[in-house]
Amino acid sequence: MRYFIELSYKGTNYHGWQLQPNAISIQELINNAFTTIFRTEINVVGAGRTDTGVHAERLFAHVDFDDEIDIKDIIYRLNSLLPNDIVINNISKVSKNAHARFDATSRSYEYRIFLGRNPFLTETTWQLTNKKLNIIKMNEAAKILLNYTNFKSFARANSNVKTYNCEIKKAVWIVTDKMLTFHITADRFLRNMVRAIVGTLLDVGNNKITLEDFKQIIESRDRCNAGTSAPSQGLFLTSVTYPKTIFMNE
Structure with a gap:
């Protein structure tokens, strides 16, 4: 059983x-x-x-x-x-x-950034003192992800996978007080994918790259062109969904 x-x-x-x-x-x-x-x-x-x-x-x-x-x-x-x-x-x-x-039909992650310093959140957030991030631009870049399926640019180098295709269903930044959270849902994820996306979106928010640069990074299918991966402590797997028919009591 x-x-x-x-x-x-x-x-x-x-x-x-x-x-x-x-x-x-x-x-x-x-x-x-x-x-x-x-x-x-x-x-x-x-x-x-x-x-x-x-x-x-x-x-x-x-x-x-x-x-x-x-x-x-x-x-x-x-x-x-x-x-x-x-x-x-x-x-x-x-x-x-x-x-x-x-x-599993979908998986959801959150990446949590605390805009400031909080000693009680050091193990569960990435803490940044830069409060000048262009979050509107970061959300515009996040929407671009929904137009693509191949995310080799955000996969760990030398990943041994049959396909780099993922269907991203949701990608959005939400600010609550000092907490900046990236929400992303897809049918599947590549290793290191979310952290690489977050690091690259922060490059957009810091005006290091443009929205057109972001598109070109995705289309290049080259990890070397994307940003540095965000640290692991801010990443949470928040949900995995399944067909209800597989559960015997539902």
Whole structure:
């Protein structure tokens, strides 16, 4: 029987989601917690990977068991074993072929920039004292992203992927008091894509490049032409969506 796990984590202390040979990952700790409870090796499959220091407000993974489980009891026991910066929010029974990664229809990220200094947000925002960013121009550039599908210019160099095509459905900057947040939703993302886009959009906001330059960067399909990637601590995976039909209780 297959179950989807809904979880949240603060990624500061971890080397991303995916198992690493010589570093602690979120996936490793969740596998270990399940293995401790069921006394047999269990491996979960995530909806995607997040890099070192990146956070997730709502990530899904799937796991298989021979028999039905007591969901409330397992959630309680998992959270008792996991560190405080990783939380299991829910577990749902799904159809036997449901896949946390391949059945996802969209993913959403937020990149959070604090315009100033705040000692309590150092691990969850990129803090900038430059308050002269041209946010209107940054939003004009963000809209341009919706006109393209190939985002090789924002992919990590030497990425081993079959395609660089992504369908971006939303890309917008929103300012609330001193918090500047970039919201982006797409069917899929390339490694480092959001952070590279954010860094390049900030070049637009700082008047280092024009809107026409931004278009040319996308069309060049060359990572060397885009801006520097924004630091990992400001990035949050906020949502992964699935067809409701895969959930057994919906």
